[in-house]
Amino acid sequence: MNHSPDRTRVLVVNSGSSSVKYQLLDMADGNRLAAGLVERIGEGPVADHTAALKQVADELSAQGLGIDSPALAAVGHRVVHGGTRFTEPTLITDEVLAEIEKLVPLAPLHNPANITGIKVARQLRPDLPQVAVFDTAFHSTMPEAAARYAIDTDTADRYGVRRYGFHGTSHAYVSKAVAELLGKDLAETHTIVLHLGNGASASAVAGGVCVDTSMGLTPLEGLVMGTRSGDIDPAAIFHLARVGGMSVDEIDTLLNKRSGLLGLCGDNDMREIGRRMGEGDQDAQLAFDVYIHRLRKYVGAYTAVLGRVDAIAFTAGVGENSAAVREATLRGLAVLGVEVDTVRNALRGTSARLISTENSPVAVAVVPTDEEREIATQTYRLVGA
Numbered sequence: 592m593n594h595s596p597d598r599t600r601v602l603v604v605n606s607g608s609s610s611v612k613y614q615l616l617d618m619a620d621g622n623r624l625a626a627g628l629v630e631r632i633g634e635g636p637v638a639d640h641t642a643a644l645k646q647v648a649d650e651l652s653a654q655g656l657g658i659d660s661p662a663l664a665a666v667g668h669r670v671v672h673g674g675t676r677f678t679e680p681t682l683i684t685d686e687v688l689a690e691i692e693k694l695v696p697l698a699p700l701h702n703p704a705n706i707t708g709i710k711v712a713r714q715l716r717p718d719l720p721q722v723a724v725f726d727t728a729f730h731s732t733m734p735e736a737a738a739r740y741a742i743d744t745d746t747a748d749r750y751g752v753r754r755y756g757f758h759g760t761s762h763a764y765v766s767k768a769v770a771e772l773l774g775k776d777l778a779e780t781h782t783i784v785l786h787l788g789n790g791a792s793a794s795a796v797a798g799g800v801c802v803d804t805s806m807g808l809t810p811l812e813g814l815v816m817g818t819r820s821g822d823i824d825p826a827a828i829f830h831l832a833r834v835g836g837m838s839v840d841e842i843d844t845l846l847n848k849r850s851g852l853l854g855l856c857g858d859n860d861m862r863e864i865g866r867r868m869g870e871g872d873q874d875a876q877l878a879f880d881v882y883i884h885r886l887r888k889y890v891g892a893y894t895a896v897l898g899r900v901d902a903i904a905f906t907a908g909v910g911e912n913s914a915a916v917r918e919a920t921l922r923g924l925a926v927l928g929v930e931v932d933t934v935r936n937a938l939r940g941t942s943a944r945l946i947s948t949e950n951s952p953v954a955v956a957v958v959p960t961d962e963e964r965e966i967a968t969q970t971y972r973l974v975g976a
């Protein structure tokens with residue numbers, strides 16, 4: 592490492608489909624100097640991602656932490672799809688940016704927002720290294736048995752049709768945090784991570800290495816999400832096209848934006864669904880039940896994939912905040928060695944904590960994810976090397 596002692600700060604930009612999260616961290620002491628979130632991009636006063644990033648720059652300036660600061664060492668960007676090429680944090684050049692642009696069809700809701708973030712940051716600070724940290728990177732170690740779809744190999748290879756997995760920065764961060772929480776060596780720890788945000792994915796992590804994950808070619812496969820269907824028989828698409836007369840784009844929008852919890856009950860926010868269930872709303876109850884049923888199946892499947900499970904960790908907006916989702920997901924799973932302590936589960940907290948009973952062979956944890964800190968760590972490591 593040969594970091595300059597005067598340039599120890601990293602700005603992290605996590606551009607999502609409809610939000611931008613950011614953090615400014617001082618890597619010398621790990622302190623978080625600023626953090627924020629610009630939401631509902633495209634719906635109200637924040638017209639697009641360029642406007643959102645302008646707001647981020649203004650918020651930082653207002654705190655005397657402007658992006659013009661000489662203490663900045665680099666900007667780290669979350670990039671959702673890295674394809675087969677990007678399996679490590681990568682210094683962004685024109686050529687790298689062009690490759691990220693080529694991957695837009697595989698992450699149409701995410702990569703364009705990531706690209707805008709990169710372009711705006713490069714414009715504001717052309718002198719600074721900009722680093723891309725990919726959601727897909729952590730999953731690139733998946734065994735072929737988990738990464739391959741059972742389709743014609745030539746076609747799959749020609750079009751890059753394989754399982755990439757997403758939310759990798761979060762799965763990596765949380766699986767490390769779980770080992771720390773248990774006081775175990777990461778290399779000895781088998782964990783199922785359930786990242787339940789707007790997008791949601793599960794992963795099976797053995798000794799710090801991802802061995803399976805629920806998202807695939809795109810962030811559409813797997814769990815039921817806020818607006819995405821997750822797993823579905825692909826023949827439903829042919830049926831909707833042939834019998835329903837829908838176009839491919841219409842079906843894409845249906846499955847990505849009008850499905851999941853929203854499609855089942857009209858709401859994609861788990862808080863609102865909980866409130867409606869409290870009033871006896873049957874649609875909200877069904878949406879919750881479908882969501883939980885899918886999660887339980889993945890917990891069972893990943894128990895089999897891992898052979899031995901030391902911990903199950905809940906993270907992201909729903910996983911960190913919804914005691915009802917955690918309880919329902921693991922209820923009655925003593926057969927798998929899982930026992931949730933309902934009192935601990937109901938307690939709120941802001942740091943990593945256990946919610947299993949003293950005697951549960953499998954620990955159950957709630958771990959606040961911190962994708963931005965993990966991106967900052969990887970960015971700083973790269974620019975200092």
Ligand SMILES: Nc1ncnc2c1ncn2[C@@H]1O[C@H](COP(=O)(O)OP(=O)(O)O)[C@@H](O)[C@H]1O
Nearest residue numbers: 787788789790859860861862907908909912913
């Ligand atoms: N107190 C809560 N109870 C239940 N769900 C919550 C709570 N707070 C937030 N959420 C859920 O978290 C989701 C957002 O999670 P988050 O990880 O921030 O998503 P993303 O990063 O994909 O935008 C919201 O859609 C909401 O359903």
Ligand SMILES: CC(=O)OP(=O)(O)O
Nearest residue numbers: 607757758789790810
């Ligand atoms: C990859 C993905 O689904 O990300 P998000 O949850 O931020 O939408």
Ligand SMILES: [Mg+2]
Nearest residue numbers: 788789790907
């Ligand atoms: Mg997220």
